[in-house]
Amino acid sequence: MEISFWNKQAETMDRLALEKIxxxxxxxxxxxxxxxxxxxxxxxxxxxxxxxDIKNLSDLKKIPYTTKDDLRENYPKGLLAVAPEEVVRIHxxxxxxxxxxxxxxxxxxxxxWTENLARxxxxxxxxxxxxxxNMMSYGMFTGGLGxxxxxxxxxxxxxxxxxxxxxxxxxxxxxxxxxxLHITPSYLLHIHSRLEECAxxxxxxxxxxxxxxxxxxxxxxxxxxxxxxNIDAYNSYGLSEMNGPGVAFxxxxxxxxxxxxxxxxxxxxxxxxxxxxxEGEEGEVVFTNLIRKATPLLRYRTRDLAFxxxxxxxxxxxxxxLSRITGRSDDMLxxxxxxxxxxxxxxxxxxxxxxxxxxxxxxxxDGALDRLIVKVEIYSxxxxxxxxxxxxLKSRIKEDLRASIIINPHIELHEPGSLPxxxxxxxxxxxxxIKL
Amino acid sequence: MAxxxxxxxxxxxxxxxxxxxxxxxxxxxxxxxxxxxxxxFGLMKLIVDKPEKADLALKDKGFAxxxxxxxxxxxxxxxxxxxxxxxxxxxxxxxxxxxxxxVIESSKxxxxxxxxxEPDNIKHILQKEGFDVLExxxxxx
Numbered sequence: 001m002e003i004s005f006w007n008k009q010a011e012t013m014d015r016l017a018l019e020k021i022x023x024x025x026x027x028x029x030x031x032x033x034x035x036x037x038x039x040x041x042x043x044x045x046x047x048x049x050x051x052x053d054i055k056n057l058s059d060l061k062k063i064p065y066t067t068k069d070d071l072r073e074n075y076p077k078g079l080l081a082v083a084p085e086e087v088v089r090i091h092x093x094x095x096x097x098x099x100x101x102x103x104x105x106x107x108x109x110x111x112x113w114t115e116n117l118a119r120x121x122x123x124x125x126x127x128x129x130x131x132x133x134n135m136m137s138y139g140m141f142t143g144g145l146g147x148x149x150x151x152x153x154x155x156x157x158x159x160x161x162x163x164x165x166x167x168x169x170x171x172x173x174x175x176x177x178x179x180x181l182h183i184t185p186s187y188l189l190h191i192h193s194r195l196e197e198c199a200x201x202x203x204x205x206x207x208x209x210x211x212x213x214x215x216x217x218x219x220x221x222x223x224x225x226x227x228x229x230n231i232d233a234y235n236s237y238g239l240s241e242m243n244g245p246g247v248a249f250x251x252x253x254x255x256x257x258x259x260x261x262x263x264x265x266x267x268x269x270x271x272x273x274x275x276x277x278x279e280g281e282e283g284e285v286v287f288t289n290l291i292r293k294a295t296p297l298l299r300y301r302t303r304d305l306a307f308x309x310x311x312x313x314x315x316x317x318x319x320x321x322l323s324r325i326t327g328r329s330d331d332m333l334x335x336x337x338x339x340x341x342x343x344x345x346x347x348x349x350x351x352x353x354x355x356x357x358x359x360x361x362x363x364x365x366d367g368a369l370d371r372l373i374v375k376v377e378i379y380s381x382x383x384x385x386x387x388x389x390x391x392x393l394k395s396r397i398k399e400d401l402r403a404s405i406i407i408n409p410h411i412e413l414h415e416p417g418s419l420p421x422x423x424x425x426x427x428x429x430x431x432x433x434i435k436l
Numbered sequence: 437m438a439x440x441x442x443x444x445x446x447x448x449x450x451x452x453x454x455x456x457x458x459x460x461x462x463x464x465x466x467x468x469x470x471x472x473x474x475x476x477f478g479l480m481k482l483i484v485d486k487p488e489k490a491d492l493a494l495k496d497k498g499f500a501x502x503x504x505x506x507x508x509x510x511x512x513x514x515x516x517x518x519x520x521x522x523x524x525x526x527x528x529x530x531x532x533x534x535x536x537x538x539v540i541e542s543s544k545x546x547x548x549x550x551x552x553x554e555p556d557n558i559k560h561i562l563q564k565e566g567f568d569v570l571e572x573x574x575x576x577x
Binding site for chain 2: 378379380383384385386387388390391412413414415416417418
């Protein structure tokens with residue numbers, strides 16, 4: 001097996017050297033954290049007043065976890081650690097209760113993030129000669145821009161088409177002999193189902209690899225994709241709180257994703273008790289970002305469930321590997337690669353007066369793609385008997401939801417009292433998607 | 437003005453029967469009905485002999501129901517009468533939102549039920565043109 005490196009020295013350094021870098025960068029990160037309103041208060045409470053109070057990596061355990069709620073409560077500036085003019089990029093994500101979260105990046109932060117992506121891309125064997133079609137959304141979602149920068153850094157020919165428009169995607173793949181894709185697994189399967197009507201065959205394409213991410217998938221899905229397109233598919237992992245995509249990337253061995261540990265300290269914890277678990281044990285992934293000064297995050301709870309492989313990888317990288325994401329420790333849904341919280345949907349439907357007290361969220365497969373169906377009961381007291389009003393109500397719910405969750409839901413209106421009622425904390429999500 | 441009962445109804449087996457059962461229990465006679473279909477739901481429009489009673493009984497059982505004013509116009513059951521009526525609507529520049537008709541006396545009389553935005557205005561015009569616009573008589577004809 002041919003093994004390529006972007007930065008061989010950094011990717012294969014021995015664990016002691018790696019930990020030395022982690023400690024030094026942790027101190028630096030804490031010095032920036034202490035410049036933020038949020039961490040200044042939080043760290044002083046535990047007696048941490050200076051980065052020098054951190055003597056070794058295990059001192060990290062004294063620091064409380066940071067959650068998405070913390071980010072939301074400190075929106076927009078409570079976690080900004082540099083002067084505003086040092087910020088060169090902002091990414092926000094829609095919040096679960098209407099309040100978004102924000103990540104700021106300095107020039108150096110963007111460079112560090114891009115460096116990690118270059119490592120990931122090269123670890124799969126891709127490089128300068130490849131034509132890279134980036135089918136992830138650009139804009140506020142970090143998936144598109146992140147890989148774009150990484151691919152340019154490696155010197156690939158980048159086609160920045162973004163998501164959607166399958167016909168044009170296939171045309172460009174043919175015309176420019178695209179060799180590498182960045183795409184969600186469900187969209188890649190969808191493209192396969194559309195090849196015939198676009199008068200294209202797999203043999204007409206020059207595809208060699210796909211970086212698949214943004215939604216959890218099984219080994220079977222990977223095998224299916226690889227078989228259908230006759231390519232290698234590589235899993236990758238990231239989240240905007242840890243810069244975006246490229247926190248971890250599979251190498252040619254395709255057996256777990258190498259976490260760039262000089263950039264991130266990874267812990268696996270029991271999501272219920274918060275106790276740190278050992279290598280090989282499955283739990284919630286917690287990251288400390290060591291390479292972002294504008295928005296430092298310490299011990300951030302991702303809510304993603306996974307484990308860290310115990311054994312070393314034959315590729316020679318010393319950076320440990322993260323398993324596939326096996327689930328979530330909260331109720332977040334991933335719909336065609338987009339993160340959605342049921343509370344976001346509730347927030348929208350419940351502020352519409354013509355909607356009754358009950359609603360339900362259903363997920364189904366429509367071919368390879370996900371379909372989100374929001375069922376709402378109409379409110380009898382505001383029923384006028386007018387079909388136009390019902391049509392308008394449906395389009396209003398659809399528009400409001402699209403603005404809030406960035407995906408296009410299918411809306412169903414139901415009779416008052418017809419949807420199932422749940423005792424206590426309503427369990428309104430019905431996920432009928434068959435695992436591919 | 438004659439009343440039409442409008443019911444929000446889900447498109448699944450048994451829902452129409454639930455409405456029918458409520459009407460039967462309350463001794464309500466159906467003169468005619470029509471459905472506006474919207475996929476997973478529809479709007480059921482009923483002309484019955486006791487519209488207020490039907491509306492309350494349906495609401496009581498949890499249905500979303502509403503009464504609406506409707507123009508119920510008598511037409512002679514012969515060629516040309518429908519054209520005469522439509523000409524009156526056209527000349528008055530009144531747009532029809534929904535309409536349906538039913539025969540009440542074969543070869544003699546039909547009722548044409550019309551839903552418009554402001555029924556009062558067109559009602560006077562129709563009466564001036566010699567049309568018979570029914571009120572409560574509609575329920576007992």
